[in-house]
Amino acid sequence: MKAELRATIDRIAELSHELIVSSKEFNNQDLEEAIEASGIDVRYFVNKNYDGFLKWDTQQNCPIIAVNANQAPVRQRFSMAHELGHLILDWNWIPYSNNNKSFDKDKVLNVTLFRGVKQTPEETKVNEFAAAFLMPDSLLKKITDEVKERKISYAEAIEKIKSIAGVSGVSAGYRFKHYCQEKGLNIVNE
Ligand SMILES: [Zn+2]
Incomplete structure (x- = not known):
């Protein structure tokens, strides 16, 4: 990844963390609460093949970030940050707002596969976002x-x-x- 692109992603991630976590007096240990307060429903699932996924909840009219219930908290936290990255970078979602017009509401917006999946440029960007959001x-x-x-x-x-x-x-x-x-x-x- 080019340094310029990395710097841009890091800045977006830092601002997102400020908006969702630090300015609301949350910390990464209560990331689930912080993300929920910003307008996303966080859920858990049991499955061996995925770390997490992102979809639209047509009933509640909000995004859902779901993470694997069987994984360690550090990994669940990274998955939440990763899916949040897709929501912000790929879908231009803005925390604490009702900007849902661009979503394809009938689809799973993203699925993060368990380790071993080939890294696409999109996934590399979103992983950079996740690391820069958490750190x-x-x-x-x-x-x-x-x-x-x-x-x-x-x-x-x-x-x-x-x-x-x-x-x-x-x-x-x-x-x-x-x-x-x-x-x-x-x-x-x-
Ligand atoms: Zn992904």
């Missing part, structure tokens, strides 16, 4: 500053991102490393 640049900047000021080590920074964002260690490590590289910060081995 916004503003959070990474704050934590990078703490590392630069030697308040915490690089390893502690990753632990901190992991617990604040409610993501896996792998996701936190990957995004933080990328962030540091893009900002030209050489703090990995300090």
Whole structure:
């Protein structure tokens, strides 16, 4: 993905997180509530083949994000953020509004398959959105500053991102490393 496109997606994700989560005094641990408050119905399903899906609820007239009930909370959180990415990037959905005109209401809007699915450019974009939504640049900047000021080590920074964002260690490590590289910060081995 080109740096410019990544930066645009990251900015949209950061603003979305502000609008849905941080400005409403939610955090990622209560992401389900935060997403529901913004006008989306969150549901759970049991199935071995999917992580999550997005569809339109014609009765309630709102989008539904459904996630796999059997998966760990970190993974369910990522699936919610992923489907939210489809809703915002692909369907131009705006949180806290009734902008449902462009939806094809009879269809499942998106299905995220269990791991192993071939990454399309659309999925890569939406995964970037999900990571940047759960771990916004503003959070990474704050934590990078703490590392630069030697308040915490690089390893502690990753632990901190992991617990604040409610993501896996792998996701936190990957995004933080990328962030540091893009900002030209050489703090990995300090
Ligand atoms: Zn997807």
